[in-house]
Amino acid sequence: MRKVVTLIQLREGTKAKVISFALGRGGGFGARFGRGMGQAFARRLQEMGIIPGSTIEVIRNTPVGPVEVSVMGTHLAIGRSIASRIYVEKL
Amino acid sequence: MxxxxxxxxxxxxxxxxxxxxxxxxxxxxxxxxxxxxxxxxxxxxxxxxxxxxxxxxxxxxxxxxxxxxxxxxxxxxxxxxxxxxxxxxxxxxxxxxxxxxxxxxxxxxxxxxxxxxxxxxxxxxxxxxxxxxxxxxxxxxxxxxxxxxxxxxxxxxxxxxxxxxxxGVKKTKPIPYGKEVEVRIEALAQEINKKIHTTYPARFVAIKLLENDSLIKKEVKDDNIITLAEKFKKELKNIHGETPETIIISERYAVASRIAESVIEKKGKARLNIRDNIDKIALNKVTGYILLIGLLLLTFYGVFKFGSYFSDLLTNWFESFKPTFMQLPFSLTTNKILWNGIMEGIIAGIGIVLPYIAPFYLILALLEDSGYLARIAFLTDNVMHKLGLHGKAFMPLIEGFGCNVPAVLGTRIMERDRDRFLAAILATLVPCSARTVIILGLVAAFLGPIYAIIIYALDFILIYIVGRILNRYIKGTPSGLIMEMPPYRKPVTKIILKQTWIRLKDFVYIAFPIIIVANVIMEVFSELHWVTPVANFLKPLMTDWLGLPPLAGITFLFGILRKELTLVMLATLYHTTNFAAVLTPREIFVFGFVTMIYIPCVATIAALKREFGWKRATYVTIGEFLGAIALGGILNQILKLFMR
Structure with missing residues (x-):
């Protein structure tokens, strides 16, 4: 069985396949777990290359800052709250 | 013709x-x-x-x-x-x-x-x-x-x-999507072409309808077309198991990567990847922050050293013309107005302001062009979240160190109105170059750099507290960060210099005339003996509460035009740039603090009005004015205990 985790749980250097997003209402973040990132944000992520099915590599992931991933040859910084709403499968 | x-x-x-x-x-x-x-x-x-x-x-x-x-x-x-x-x-x-x-x-x-x-x-x-x-x-x-x-x-x-x-330009042929999507786009586009007229091309409208674009939906209006689009969306969802948005985006990316792969050729070796090496230090959870603070302190110290050295040099040089000037064959009053009004204005502009802002703008341009600014956004994302913003907000805030006006306009990179307004309020509290001039040229120069750093620290704490409070009371949900990290680039000298000049030009062409005109008006007032009544009127607030000389109140009034004017006016009113001789250390400190926060200048108020309307601009202005008076007074009462 494949193992799905959130982006925030991946260590630096791990490659992963994007699976889906926690959508839900609004664009809450921070302590308000359980709420999704919202359609608009999911769309933006996809336009930046974080599309279900695409492969990403975690470049940086420390508790103090955003998660940096390499996708389509560029680096994206993704805030921790958003990263915790992106489901991925470790490769 | x-x-x-x-x-x-x-x-x-x-x-x-x-x-x-x-x-x-x-x-x-x-x-x-x-x-x-x-x-x-x-x-x-x-x-x-x-x-x-x-x-x-x-x-x-x-x-x-x-x-x-x-x-x-x-x-x-x-x-x-x-x-x-x-x-x-x-x-x-x-x-x-x-x-x-x-x-x-x-x-x-x-x-x-x-x-x-x-x-x-x-x-x-x-x-x-x-x-x-x-x-x-x-x-x-x-x-x-x-x-x-x-x-x-x-x-x-x-x-x-x-x-x-x-x-004339040949029309380009659109690149087709995968078969299932393409068939539906074409069918929908045909229908659109037959039934309605839109400003956008029919094929584009068809694609956007499938992508669930709300603005396009509003423009289409035709119920039959919307229904057809909804039907197609459902079908696509059933075929692919993803939303039509995802399907279209990923197919578009598939085309893009197919083209990219077929045209990119490997040619020789890649040069060492400096980016990863620099980022290992610059974005590290420990060294990253040390580097950031170190660079900020270095900037501060560098600008201060450079500024104070050239400021002394230039003002002394200018002052040496005073005796010759006073002997001009006009009446004493005219001579005084000429010297104290026009010349002092020029001296203040060139001597007190320019030496500080020129190196400051240069460093700002270097930070921007090298790509380090985006790293600052990365490092501060978590702190910004506490203020209900995200790392991207730091970029207009940094811009605010140059001038608050572009900072307020720059908040447009924030996606939501709520975030924009919040970021704009914080931007008006960022010490712009004009305020830096006052802090460095007055507080650091006459009390020592450490006092200037304390004022900066107080300001940053204030920004943090205001941000936290506003985050609670301004309604709306904040959004998260998603930002492309640019590679580092070796700054190109010509571009850095041009960038610096563009910003300096604003100062020379806009601020300079204001400073000189305000100075002349001040001098005329002073010759007419109007200064004392106004000063006396402001006395209770200035002296009793803020512990400042009444004349400082007048400089604050002028400071609304340009913040530099507070210092320039101080020089005009006391006829000296040696402020230690006329102000006590406590007065200097409180003066610096109040100037730092007491309202954005007219240009910033205008920018706020433009972006957010009169009502919100007025709230911010009045709020910051009252806040500055209140906090300045409290600071004075506390300092009274152990400072002269």
Whole structure:
């Protein structure tokens, strides 16, 4: 069985396949777990290359800052709250 | 016969060099820098040479033609409704896939296109090259490789564009999607063509309807078409098991990567990847912050040292003209007005202000162009979240250190109105260069640098507290960070100097006249003996509460015009730039603190009004004024206990 985790749980250097997003209402973040990132944000992520099915590599992931991933040859910084709403499968 | 003016738009992803190309083509003065989101508003310039007149429009950088942010809507509507004669799509050669994603949408919008394949040097440093003739064939669009910062390829770009404008542009053929999607797009487009008239091309409308674009939906109105689109969306969802948005985006990306792969060629070895090595330190959870604080302190100290040295040198030199001046063959009053009004104004402008802001702007330009600014955003994302913002908000705030006006406008890179307003309020509290002049030229110079640092620290704490409070009380949900991290770039001397000059020019042309006129008015007032009554009126507030001399109240009034004026006026009123002789240390400290926070200048208020309306601009202004008086007074009462 494949193992799905959130982006925030991946260590630096791990490659992963994007699976889906926690959508839900609004664009809450921070302590308000359980709420999704919202359609608009999911769309933006996809336009930046974080599309279900695409492969990403975690470049940086420390508790103090955003998660940096390499996708389509560029680096994206993704805030921790958003990263915790992106489901991925470790490769 | 009057010649026709052509319109050419520059469009492309954020941070690919559109504004650099704009400046090079038009000799314009767009602020540039290596971070996404500098251009928040379209800028215009003209080229008039070789018998052709072109209006060039620099559009904000965007990733897509959807309606996620205000910039996207601005760019999309400009291209669709104003129908420029040519769109120069600036493409980052070192990041082809993502950039082509946008190019494909421009083709869908059926705009007449030419591609400037920019930052070609960065691609080469990766040991790669692009078969641009093949790229041109695949897309059906002319492609010109350029290195805009070194002015390479721009001549060819201009000539090719000129030819296209004069001879007319072939319409490009859209690149088809996968079969299931394509069939539905075509069916929907046909229906749209038959039934309604839209400003956008039918195929584009069809795609956007499938992508669930709310603005397009509103424009279409026709129920039959909407129903048909909904039916198609359901079908696509059933076939692929994903939302139609995801299907279309990923198919578009598939086309982009197929094209990118087929034109990129490996050529020699990649030069050492400095980016990863620098980032290992610059973005590390420990060394990153040490480096950040170190750089900020170094900037502060460097600007202070440079500034105070040249400030002394220049003021002394100017003061040596005073005796000669006083002997001019006019009446004593005229001489006094000439010297104290005009000359003191010039001295203050050149002697007190310029030595501090010039190096400051230079460092700001270096931070921007090297790509370090985006790293600051990265490092501060978590802190910003506590304020209900995200790391991107730090970029307009940093801009605020130069001037609050572009900072307020720059908040447009924030996606939501709530975030924008919050960021703008915080931006008005950022110590702009004018306030830096006062803090360095008064507090640091006469009390010592450590006191200046304390004032900065107090200001940053204040920004933090205000942010936290506002975050609780301004309604709306905040959004998260998603930002492309630009590579580091070696700053180009010419561009850094130009950037510095663009900002300095604002000071020289706008602030200088204000300073001199205000100074003359002040001197006339003083000769008419009007100063004392006003000062006495302000006395209870100034002296009893803030512990400042009554004259300081007058400087605060002038400071609303430009913050530098508070210091300049102080010099005028006391007829000296040696402030230690006329003010006590406590007065200097409180004066510096109150000036730092007591309201943005008129230009900032105007910017707030423009962006958020009168009501909110007034709230901010009154709020900050009262806040400054209250906090300044409290500070004074506390300092009274142990400071003279």
């Amino acid at each position: 009057k010649k026709r003016t052509y319109t050419v738009a520059l469009a492309g992803n954020a941070n690919v060099g559109k504004s650099v190309i704009f400046n090079q083509l038009t000799g314009g003065n767009q602020i540039i820098g290596n971070w996404p989101g500098k251009t928040v508003e379209k800028a215009e310039g003209f080229i008039e040479q070789e018998g052709i007149k072109i209006r060039v429009v620099d559009l904000p950088g965007i990733y897509s033609l959807s309606t996620y942010s205000e910039e996207e809507i601005v760019s999309r509507e400009f291209i669709a409704k104003e129908k420029p004669d040519l769109v120069i799509n600036v493409v980052d050669a070192s990041n082809l896939e993502r950039n082509l994603f946008f190019t494909l949408q421009l083709i869908e919008l059926e705009s007449p296109l030419i591609i400037a394949l920019n930052q070609y040097d960065i691609l080469e440093s990766k040991g790669l090259s692009i078969d641009f003739e093949k790229l041109s064939r695949l897309l059906g669009v002319p492609v010109i490789p350029t290195i805009a910062v070194r002015n390479k390829g721009l001549r060819e770009l201009f000539e090719q564009s000129k030819e296209m404008l004069e001879k």
